[in-house]
Amino acid sequence: MTLIEEEEASTLGEHVMTADVPVEESPRLRNVTYQEIRIGEEATVKRAVTADDLALFAVVSGNVNPRHIDESFAREQGDGRLVAPAMLGAAAVSAVLGNRLPGPGTIYRRQDLRFERPLYVGDELKVYLQVTDKRPHNIVEFDCLGVNQAGERIFFGVAEVVAPDRSIEMSATPLPDVQLIRHAKFRDLITRCRQLPPVRTAVAHPCDESAIQAVCQAAEDGLIAPVLVGPREKIMAAAERAGVDCSSFEFVESAHSHESAAAAVDLVKRGEAEMLMKGSLHTDELMAAVVAREAGLRTARRISHCFVMDLPTYDELLVVTDAAINIAPTLDDKVDIAQNAIDLALALGISPVRMAVLSAVETINARMPSTLEAAALCKMAERGQIHGAVLDGPLALDNAINLHAAKLKKIESPVAGRANVLLVPDLNAGNMLAKSLSFLADADAAGIVLGARVPIVLTSRADSVEAKQTSCAVGALVAAAMRAGTWGRLAS
Numbered sequence: 001m002t003l004i005e006e007e008e009a010s011t012l013g014e015h016v017m018t019a020d021v022p023v024e025e026s027p028r029l030r031n032v033t034y035q036e037i038r039i040g041e042e043a044t045v046k047r048a049v050t051a052d053d054l055a056l057f058a059v060v061s062g063n064v065n066p067r068h069i070d071e072s073f074a075r076e077q078g079d080g081r082l083v084a085p086a087m088l089g090a091a092a093v094s095a096v097l098g099n100r101l102p103g104p105g106t107i108y109r110r111q112d113l114r115f116e117r118p119l120y121v122g123d124e125l126k127v128y129l130q131v132t133d134k135r136p137h138n139i140v141e142f143d144c145l146g147v148n149q150a151g152e153r154i155f156f157g158v159a160e161v162v163a164p165d166r167s168i169e170m171s172a173t174p175l176p177d178v179q180l181i182r183h184a185k186f187r188d189l190i191t192r193c194r195q196l197p198p199v200r201t202a203v204a205h206p207c208d209e210s211a212i213q214a215v216c217q218a219a220e221d222g223l224i225a226p227v228l229v230g231p232r233e234k235i236m237a238a239a240e241r242a243g244v245d246c247s248s249f250e251f252v253e254s255a256h257s258h259e260s261a262a263a264a265v266d267l268v269k270r271g272e273a274e275m276l277m278k279g280s281l282h283t284d285e286l287m288a289a290v291v292a293r294e295a296g297l298r299t300a301r302r303i304s305h306c307f308v309m310d311l312p313t314y315d316e317l318l319v320v321t322d323a324a325i326n327i328a329p330t331l332d333d334k335v336d337i338a339q340n341a342i343d344l345a346l347a348l349g350i351s352p353v354r355m356a357v358l359s360a361v362e363t364i365n366a367r368m369p370s371t372l373e374a375a376a377l378c379k380m381a382e383r384g385q386i387h388g389a390v391l392d393g394p395l396a397l398d399n400a401i402n403l404h405a406a407k408l409k410k411i412e413s414p415v416a417g418r419a420n421v422l423l424v425p426d427l428n429a430g431n432m433l434a435k436s437l438s439f440l441a442d443a444d445a446a447g448i449v450l451g452a453r454v455p456i457v458l459t460s461r462a463d464s465v466e467a468k469q470t471s472c473a474v475g476a477l478v479a480a481a482m483r484a485g486t487w488g489r490l491a492s
Helices: 003-008 051-061 071-077 086-099 184-193 209-220 232-242 257-269 283-291 331-347 369-382 397-401 403-408 427-440 465-484
Strands: 028-030 042-048 107-115 124-135 139-147 153-162 169-171 199-204 224-230 250-253 275-278 304-310 318-321 354-358 390-395 421-423 444-450
Touching: 042 086, 051 086, 086 107, 086 124, 086 139, 086 153, 107 139, 124 153, 184 304, 184 465, 199 257, 199 465, 209 224, 209 232, 209 465, 224 232, 224 257, 224 275, 232 250, 250 257, 257 275, 257 283, 275 283, 275 465, 304 331, 304 427, 304 465, 318 331, 318 427, 331 354, 331 369, 331 421, 331 444, 331 465, 354 369, 354 397, 369 390, 390 397, 397 403, 397 421, 427 444, 444 465
Parallel strands: 199 224, 199 275, 224 250, 318 421, 354 390, 354 421
Antiparallel strands: 028 169, 042 124, 107 153, 124 139, 139 153, 304 318, 304 444
């Protein structure tokens, strides 16, 4: 009787369980040669199906069907559960053949499977194999069966291999570590923005491929309605090289980058744009035009920069400030920098806002001005001079973002170990921190400048198109709050 026949007779639930050991629990591999294989010999393996399995399978196979990897699509088009690709089950058959029976040295010849019902994330897949035939030239045929944790048949069929004729025993080859980098928090921000009208945005000098591609992507996603400021011919040439079409956008002609910056700022001053975006010009050129007295964009607040960071290893968005504008801010400067960051966090839906004021140590040291300023900022927050967040400091980076480190240092506070806003002591520290997170911790970073009359999307030429797109989304949420009159009031 074959495995299929036994399952049809409802007796398979007790079948071949003696070999039910996951492959990964055995550090050594030992094969069964063609001469040793017996008709009726059996092997099995079981494994839990996770969302990471589906994502890795999509990366390796190129199958990006959203039914397998997009939870929102699964909710809209199905019952909310991610369905595993059928060939993920087939791959489990291959794992049994390659690792267990016959094992190392096996060559796959044929596989013929019929899939009967879906396999879902959270299911446990059990794969059973039984030798049904041996033929010349070391050919061995197997019946195959896959069932879920309820014993329901997922697939059945036949596999055929060329079995090894030499005994092999070896340690399993170490596999490389694989880390799935997801930036779902940024995707959530962009999804929120799609419910808002596009923000009319003056884009200063988008004359390279990366800049114009980011503008076109943000416009396509409904985040911005761009006004392109710069030499039209150069912008169009960059768009052609990038493979995007910007011909339908509004243009304001300018001869060079300095003129582009001034013209883009003038659009905002005249109320013809709600947001300013840096193209391919240097940051200093754009910010010089912004802070010029005649520009009319300054407010009572000091202008500062925030990185909004999506780290795959951190549970929530992380705001880092100031890492791009203020080189050596004073205590008074830091009050504005802190308030700008708090207002931003609230506009992004971060609540409660937990701000860690960073230094190299978590104790106050009169020889380290950053610790004194951190303590002063915390007291100012207690007295209502900074609104909308819980502050703690000085905190070293480890005990600001890691609960275990905070507990080891015996730091008890609502911020330590769970900060979502990091206020750095100066630009050097902030820039090094932000770039370390981006290039060593696989963080994506969106950049925004606050404290002016409108949000300013400030990105680096090294940023990905996705990061620039998210910067537009962050700016759009700030612009929406300004338009609704809620900007800064949530923190009161």
